[in-house]
Amino acid sequence: MTLMAAHRLIGMRRRLLIEWLILVTVLTLLSTALTVWQDLPGIRDINHRAYDLSMQAVRAPAPSPDIAIIAIDDASIEALGYWPWRRSVHAALLERLHGARAVGLDLILSDPYLTHPRDDPLLAQAIAQHGRVVLPDILSPDGQQRIMPIPALAQAAAALGRIDARPDPDGTLRAIETRRTPAGGGPPLAHFSLAIAGVAGQEAAVARAQAFPSDMAVRVQFTDPAKRHALYPYAAVLSGQVPEAEFKDRIVLVGAWASGLGDHLATPLGGMTAGVAILADTVQNLRDNLWIRIAPSWVTALAGLGLILPVCLGLGTLSTRRGLAGALAASILFLITDALLLQQTGYWLPPAGTLAALFLAYPLWSWRSQEASLRHIDAELEQLHIPLRPDADGLDTDTDSGPVGPDTLPARAIRLHKAVSRLKQATRAQKETLSFLSHDMRSPQSAILAILELRRQSPEQWAEETVLAHIEQQTRTTLNLVDQFVQLGRAESAPLDxxxxxxxxxxxxxxxxxxxxxxxxxxxxxxxxxxxxxxxxxxxxxxxxxxxxxxxxxxxxxxxxxxxxxxxxxxxxxxxxxxxxxxxxxxxxxxxxxxxxxxxxxxxxxxxxxxxxxxxxxxxxxxxxxxxxxxxxxxxxxxxxxxxxxxxx
Known part of the structure; x- marks a missing residue:
């Protein structure tokens, strides 16, 4: 290797090192930026999808036996008549739930029951006598309007709680706000689950919920939909088919379950879930502290950096195939670790920033390392005088390469092919030239020397004119060989005029x-x-x-x-x-x-x-x-x- 070639090789290695450092820096900044700005539309969608897959992959918590749902289902509607039922029916239901620790009526009672005006006082009396009934109110999505039960029922209730939910842009409900401040000001309004916990005497759960900042959405860990909370038909409870003792010391939620009745929302576990079941899950999250916590951005960024650096190191030292396998393996490892962390600790790392960096690491490094290598090859090809550009008509002087630019991969492949061909040709020509010099060029000269030697030994037999004629003949033969050899070399390598x-x-x-x-x-x-x-x-x-x-x-x-x-x-x-x-x-x-x-x-x-x-x-x-x-x-x-x-x- 020549000194110049060694310098070029050292320069290429230095360039690759600089490219690698730039790659690590760019990927680190990209991962950190996408982690900090995780609410950007595209990044948010990736995180949501990854979150849903993680929730579906881990083992969902089993429903709590202390929570029961009385469902207004299709069978109850068939037994009691068309919905809505008279409010005296709800009052009768409360008479059978005196043993419950708390009762949440997931029913919108914001208008007086004008058809039977005596039903409202009757229901208010039943609520007051029970003493542990929570009624819902609703805060509009913009926070401007609060929809409350009629005053008689609101005054009789032990507490009021919001049942409004704000799904993510994809329509899936992942989080609730335990306390939300109205747009017009005033104290934060508690969520229905927080009101239930307060009435049920779960002071520790209430204290944990109040520690969350107001208006902060906390992610709900939904229970296994295949198991569900204990579910009782409304009509069966009202008729006494379900003993009152079944509800003793339990939190009871009454809400719509029938198809086409009430609200049904999508959850990360898939499918549509009745609103009362979602309330039951939030009550259990609040009581058992099951909330999913999003790790701070700096924690996620550091965790991502712990994978990005080894992947980049592997790309710089391993083969192309192993580097790609390493990047894919790191991405899968991050997702598996994230799911396990979610199940074991309740913390989740938004993966979009880290995954974006890992997915871009391989193509970016391949591009930059290939570009650096190709530039090194270009420099070597320049030493072989392989032209950079094709002729004006799109045809190279030696190879019909088509109308391609000089910096495209096909053009460089053609140049490399030409260089290899020239090296093979040069090797073959070297052997042929040695044979030519050792035989064809030597033969006339040897003949001249032999004639001169014969002239010295027998001058009388070799006249001067004869010797000169032989020398002239051999000299012309030599010159003819040299001329043909030079012309062939020019035909093989010189540019065409x-x-x-x-x-x-x-x-x-x-x-x-x-x-x-x-x-x-x-x-x-x-x-x-x-x-x-x-x-x-x-x-x-x-x-x-x-x-x-x-x-x-x-x-x-x-x-x-x-x-x-x-x-x-x-x-x-x-x-x-x-x-x-x-x-x-x-x-x-x-x-x-x-x-x-x-x-x-x-x-x-x-x-x-x-x-x-x-x-x-x-x-x-x-x-x-x-x-x-x-x-x-x-x-x-x-x-x-x-x-x-x-x-x-």
């Missing part, structure tokens, strides 16, 4: 240059220009040399007084330049390696083997122009060499 060229004119010029050579051997060189419209964007010098090489070979290996025909044809997609001679032909087993560097056809006394570079040059030039070179031949039938070029070139 493309210009519009008429193919008829180019072929005619190549034939004209070789007319003296053909005439010397009595060979008729034929070419008839038939395609004046045949125009292509070519490097005229390289293509002229390639066509000239084919003509030279045809003249060299063709018999004297024969014909070498050069033609130009088209099949709508390609221009085909054919050069045909009437020579001895080429056996099929030798045609496979015709266009490979340093692969020579066997010669004879009159026609020595070539250098093995001429046809390789032809194929290289054809491929650089988007085409190919080919040969059709058989022993004793001559040979036809073809350069095929795309019409659009």
């Amino acid at each position: 493309r210009r519009p060229v008429y193919l008829d004119d180019l072929i005619q010029e190549c034939c004209d240059r070789r007319w003296p050579q053909a005439a010397q051997r009595g060979i008729e060189l034929q070419f008839e220009a038939r395609h004046p419209e045949a125009e292509a964007s070519l490097d005229a010098e390289l293509m002229g040399r390639a066509i000239g090489n084919l003509l030279d070979n045809a003249l060299l290996y063709g018999p004297a007084n024969s014909v070498v025909a050069c033609t130009l044809e088209s099949d709508a997609r390609h221009w085909h330049i054919h050069v045909r001679n009437a020579g001895p032909g080429i056996p099929p087993e030798q045609q496979e390696h015709l266009f490979t560097r340093f692969q020579r056809l066997p010669g004879d006394a009159n026609k020595p083997a070539g250098s093995g570079l001429g046809l390789a040059f032809v194929q290289t030039v054809a491929q650089r122009h988007g085409g190919r070179a080919s040969c059709v031949s058989a022993s004793g039938q001559g040979a036809r060499f073809t350069i095929s070029l795309p019409v659009e070139s």
